[in-house]
Amino acid sequence: MKARTIEIMDTTLRDGEQTSGISFSASEKLTLAKLLLEELKVDRIEVASARVSEGELKAVQNITEWAASEGYLLKVEVLTFVDNGVSLKWMQEAGAKVQNLLTKGSLNHLTHQLKKTPEQHFKDIENVVLKGQELGIETNVYLEDWSNGMRNSPEYVFQFLDFLTSQPIKRILLPDTLGVLTHTETGEFLKKIIERYPDTHFDFHGHNDYDLSVANVMEAVKAGCHGLHLTVNGMGERAGNAPLASVVAVINDFLPEVTIGVKESSLYKVSKLVSAFTGFTIPDNKPIVGDNVFTQTAGIHADGDSKKNLYFNDLLPERFGRKRKYALGKTSGKANIQKNLQELGLTLNDDELKKVTERIIELGDKKERVTKDDLPYIISDVLDSDLHQQKVFVKSYVLTHSKGLKPSTTLSIEIDGKTYEENAQGDGQFDAFINALKKVYKKENRELPKLVDYAVRIPPGSNSDALCETVITWQTKEKDFTTRGLDSDQTVSAIKATEKMLNLV
Numbered sequence: 371m372k373a374r375t376i377e378i379m380d381t382t383l384r385d386g387e388q389t390s391g392i393s394f395s396a397s398e399k400l401t402l403a404k405l406l407l408e409e410l411k412v413d414r415i416e417v418a419s420a421r422v423s424e425g426e427l428k429a430v431q432n433i434t435e436w437a438a439s440e441g442y443l444l445k446v447e448v449l450t451f452v453d454n455g456v457s458l459k460w461m462q463e464a465g466a467k468v469q470n471l472l473t474k475g476s477l478n479h480l481t482h483q484l485k486k487t488p489e490q491h492f493k494d495i496e497n498v499v500l501k502g503q504e505l506g507i508e509t510n511v512y513l514e515d516w517s518n519g520m521r522n523s524p525e526y527v528f529q530f531l532d533f534l535t536s537q538p539i540k541r542i543l544l545p546d547t548l549g550v551l552t553h554t555e556t557g558e559f560l561k562k563i564i565e566r567y568p569d570t571h572f573d574f575h576g577h578n579d580y581d582l583s584v585a586n587v588m589e590a591v592k593a594g595c596h597g598l599h600l601t602v603n604g605m606g607e608r609a610g611n612a613p614l615a616s617v618v619a620v621i622n623d624f625l626p627e628v629t630i631g632v633k634e635s636s637l638y639k640v641s642k643l644v645s646a647f648t649g650f651t652i653p654d655n656k657p658i659v660g661d662n663v664f665t666q667t668a669g670i671h672a673d674g675d676s677k678k679n680l681y682f683n684d685l686l687p688e689r690f691g692r693k694r695k696y697a698l699g700k701t702s703g704k705a706n707i708q709k710n711l712q713e714l715g716l717t718l719n720d721d722e723l724k725k726v727t728e729r730i731i732e733l734g735d736k737k738e739r740v741t742k743d744d745l746p747y748i749i750s751d752v753l754d755s756d757l758h759q760q761k762v763f764v765k766s767y768v769l770t771h772s773k774g775l776k777p778s779t780t781l782s783i784e785i786d787g788k789t790y791e792e793n794a795q796g797d798g799q800f801d802a803f804i805n806a807l808k809k810v811y812k813k814e815n816r817e818l819p820k821l822v823d824y825a826v827r828i829p830p831g832s833n834s835d836a837l838c839e840t841v842i843t844w845q846t847k848e849k850d851f852t853t854r855g856l857d858s859d860q861t862v863s864a865i866k867a868t869e870k871m872l873n874l875v
Contacts, residue, residue, distance in 0.1 A: 373626065373627055373628055373629040374627065374628055374629070375628070375629050375630070375631070376591065376595070376596060376597060376598060376621070376628045376629070376630055377413040377414060377573070377596060377597035377598070378412045378413050378414075378597070378598055378600060378614075378618075378630055378631070378632050379412070379413060379414040379415070379416060379447070379573060379597055379598065379599045379600070380406050380410075380412045380414070380415050380416070380599075380600055380601065380602065380614060381415070381416040381575075381599050381600070381601055381611065382402065382406070382415075382601040382602045382603075382605055382614075382644060383399050383402060383403065383406075383415060383416065383417040383418065384416040384417055384418055384419060384448075384449055385416065385575075385599070385601060385605075385606050385607075385611055386601035386602065386603075386605030386606055386610075386611065386644075387605075388606060388607040389605045389606055389607060389610065389648070389650060390607065392605065392648045392649075392650060394429070394647060394648070395425075395429075396425060396428050396429035396432055397432075398647045399417060399418075399429040399432070399433060400429070400432045400433055400436060401643075401647075402640075402643070402644065402647070403415055403417060403433045403436070403437070403446070404436065405636075405640050405643065406602075406640070407437075407442050407445060408440075409633065409636045409639070409640065410632060410633055410636045410637070410640050411631050411632055411633045411636075412614075412631075412632055413445065413597075413631060414445045414446075414447055414468075414597075415445060415446055415447065416447045416448070416449065416470060416599070417429070417430055417433050417446055417447070417448060418430045418448050418449070418464075419448070419449040419450075420448055420449065420450045420451065420456075420457035420460040420461060420464075420469075421451070421453075421456065421457060421460050427460065427463065427464055430446075430448060430464040430465070430466060431463075431464055431465055433446055434446055434464060434465035434466050434467075435465060438465065443465075443466075443467050444467055444468055444508065445468075446466060446467070446468065447466075447468040447469070447470050447510065448461055448464065448466045448468070448469055448470065449469075449470050449472060449512070450469040450470065450471050450472065450498075451471070451472055452471065452472070452473060452491075452494045452495055452498055453498075454494075454497075454498075455497075455498065455501050457469065457498075458498070458501055458502055458505060458507060461505075461507060462505060462507075466507075467506065467507055467508060468507070468508045468509075468510065468540075469502055469507055469508070469509050469510070470510045470511075470512055470543060471495065471498060471499070471502075471509055471510065471511045471512065472512045472514055473491065473495055473511055473512060473513060473514065473530075474491060474513070474514055474515070475512075475513025475514050475515050475516030475519045475527065475530070475544070475545070475547075476514075476515040476516065476518045476519030476522065476523055476526070476527075477519065477522070477523035477526040478515070478518065478519075478522060478523065479514060479515045479519075480526070488526060488529055488530065492530070492533045495511070495533075495534075495537075496537060499511075499537050499538060499539060500538075503538055508540055509537075509538070509539045509540065510539060510540055510541040510542070510543055510573075511534055511539050511541075511542055511543060512543045512545060512575075513527070513530065513542065513543065513544055513545070514545065514547055515545075515547045515548070516544045516545055516546070516547070517544075517545070517546040517547065517548070517550055517551045517555070517559070518547075518548065518550065520555075520559040521550075521555070528566070531563065531566075531567060531570075535567050535569075535570050540571065541571040541572070541573055541596075541597065542570060542571065542572050542573070543572075543573045543575055543597075543599070544560070544563070544572055544573065544574055544575065544595075545574075545575035545576075545577075545599070546574075546575065546576050546577050546586065547577065548577065548579065549576070549577030549578055549579030549580060549582075549583070549608065549609060550579065550580075551576075551582070551586055552580075552582065552586075553582060553585040553586050553588065553589045554589070556574070556576075556586040556589040556590055556593070557589035557590070557592060557593045558593075560572070560574065560589070560590050560593035560594065560595055561593040561594070564593060564594040564595065571596045571597065572595050572596055572597070573595065573596065573597035573598065573599055574586070574587065574590035574595045574597070574598055574599070575598075575599035575611075575612075576590070576598075576599070576611065576612040577606065577608070577609065577610070577611055577612070578604060578606075578609045578610050578611060578612060578613075579608055579609045580609075581609070583604070583610075583611065583612035583613070584612060584613070584616050584617055584620055586612070587600075587612050587617050587620070588620060588624070588625065591621065591625050591628055592625070598612070598617065599611070599612070600612050600613065600614040600617050601613065601614060602614050602615075602640055602641055602644045603615075603641055603644055603645060603650060603652055603656070603659065604616075604656075605644070605648070605650060613656075613657075614632075614637070615637045615638075615641060615657070615658035615659050615690070616657045616658055618630065618632045618634060618637060618658075619634070619657070619658055619685060619689075619690075622634065623684050623685075634689050634690055635689065635690060635691045636691065637658060637659065637690050637691070638658070638659055638690045638691045638692050639691055641658075641659040642659075657685075658685070658690055659690070663685075726748055729748050730748060748856065760873050761785070761786055761873060762783065762784070762785050762786075762869065762872040762873050763783065763784040763869070764781070764782075764783050764865060764868075764869045764872075765782040765783060765784050765789065766781075766782040767779055767780065767781045767782065767803065767865065768780040769799040769802070769803070769861060770799075771799055776795040776796065776797075776802075777795065777796055777797070777798055777799045777801070777802045778793065778794065778795045778796075778802050779793070779794060779796070779799065779802040779803040779805075779806045780792075780793045780806070781793070781794075781803060781806040781807060781810070783807070783810055785810075785814070785872075790810045790813070790814075792806040792807075792809040792810050793806060794806035794808075794809060799861045800861050800864045800865070803861075803864075803865060803868070804818075804821070804868070807868070807872075818875075819844035819845055819846045819871060819875060820844065820845045820846075821842060821843075821844060821845075822843050822844065822845045822850065823841075823842065823843035823852075824840070824841075824842050824843075824864070825840070825841045825842075826838060826839070826840050826841075826860055826863075826864075827839050827841075838856070838857060838858065838859065838860045838863050839854060839855070839856050839863060840854065840855045840856075840860065840863040840864040840866075840867050841853075841854050841867065842854075842855075842864065842867045842868065842871070844871050846875065851871075851874065853867045853868070853870040853871045853874065854867055854870070855867030855868070855869075855870065
């Protein structure tokens with residue numbers, strides 16, 4: 371049996387913009403409209419509500435001008451109101467050709483908000499639809515609060531649908547306005563409606579108040595709906611709308627009876643751009659587009675991935691223009707590290723790999739994340755430590771920094787098996803440490819190299835706070851040389867660099 375095609379209508383620029391604190395500029399709306407239609411290949415976009423503001427009018431004019439030049443004008447839709455043609459006049463000025471007319475889908479809304487009878491409401495709608503037709507404007511109709519209408523006043527809903535199916539409208543849009551439906555109700559309500567009106571196009575518009583929007587979308591598709599309303603990153607008021615990326619993946623993997631035209635490989639790119647424009651942060655664990663969803667943390671998973679992909683599912687990151695990552699931290703095993711080494715083109719022997727693994731676990735106990743960018747620094751630090759025989763050990767230290775008092779350090783150090791303790795103050799914690807160290811070496815009639823340069827950095831490109839590398843240049847009578855220290859704490863990394871220097875001299 372041939373799969374039926376379902377329309378995907380993206381309403382990020384209209385309903386998604388109702389996310390608290392979010393507003394797109396006119397240029398951002400145009401950029402996203404182009405991306406949604408040309409790059410992501412959604413079927414339709416809802417870009418604004420009529421009559422909102424001068425800025426909104428300008429934004430829609432920009433979009434319709436571009437859409438008309440590219441043959442997309444009938445894919446651009448605007449939310450309108452039953453207002454004696456005021457919205458239609460706004461649409462004419464905006465250059466839009468498709469209105470999504472907001473009407474009352476429950477008797478409760480009709481009675482208490484409009485204070486009209488069904489017959490009065492239907493007559494007002496008929497006038498708007500006919501006036502739109504005269505102006506060359508195509509009409510779809512939203513049944514606001516339809517889900518509660520089906521629960522509490524189904525007779526009204528079917529009376530309304532009997533009227534609408536007699537009118538020159540293209541689509542009927544059925545929103546779960548307050549996000550109250552269960553998946554069972556969604557399937558049952560839509561099945562009844564679609565069986566009763568087999569020749570009418572019905573869209574389902576889900577909200578996510580109970581985190582059921584994707585499940586509801588699945589049942590809507592199974593019930594035979596013809597279109598879905600979605601938003602990038604699940605944006606929308608309250609808990610948001612059904613998220614585009616999740617729905618696309620679910621349809622492609624679990625609903626073979628339907629087909630959609632959305633380009634999966636562009637989902638992540640568009641998601642990140644919308645996030646950048648809005649400041650609406652994508653949770654790290656958000657399916658498909660979250661930063662962590664293709665990151666294996668446990669070493670056993672990385673090991674399994676190398677052995678017949680034991681921990682893979684069908685959500686391969688490449689489908690969405692992404693790559694699988696292997697996190698480095700306290701749960702990392704050698705397999706995780708090997709995967710990252712392969713990406714960097716680095717090779718370690720078993721002994722080196724063991725030492726690097728131990729160092730990563732040690733760092734992971736202090737901070738949660740170590741990244742691939744950190745790995746060369748860790749390797750350098752571990753292998754550098756192997757170059758000399760350690761005879762000097764910084765056993766313990768207490769660093770203090772109090773307001774109004776000079777920083778001080780109490781130091782315990784072992785040199786050739788003998789332990790020394792000293793205390794000193796300084797201009798900073800590390801300066802105090804060096805002053806305490808000088809006291810120890812003066813007692814032993816030893817001379818310390820002169821510190822001539824001190825540089826601190828984090829691995830370039832790393833977004834991790836796990837590592838800080840301190841590179842110190844020392845000067846003796848014979849030569850200058852550098853040592854490096856690596857730790858999550860800047861002062862501690864400098865102390866480690868100093869400990870290496872003490873062993874070298």
